[in-house]
Amino acid sequence: MGDYVVESQEEAIRILRSALEQVVVLEGNFKYAVAEGIVAIEKQIPKKPMQSYYNEGDYVWECLTCGNTSEHYQKYCVYCGQRLD
Ligand SMILES: [Zn+2]
Numbered sequence: 001m002g003d004y005v006v007e008s009q010e011e012a013i014r015i016l017r018s019a020l021e022q023v024v025v026l027e028g029n030f031k032y033a034v035a036e037g038i039v040a041i042e043k044q045i046p047k048k049p050m051q052s053y054y055n056e057g058d059y060v061w062e063c064l065t066c067g068n069t070s071e072h073y074q075k076y077c078v079y080c081g082q083r084l085d
Contacts, residue, residue, distance in 0.1 A: 019034060049073070061074075
């Protein structure tokens, strides 16, 4: 295998997606675990929350992954764990 390094989160997701497609016979649990891994890595890639609406002098931010809103701009969505940009 050597010292292969996964260069980025996007590359890791691509590798896991192709693993899901290439392996024909997969245990249900294994397939589920790989899919969960893809979701977990995707949540580590910063995503800009959307300015949802104006409330008492400040914007309310909407997480584009889960759709929940927060009154404060935070590093992570408190509902789904999405990293925010
Ligand atoms: Zn969220």
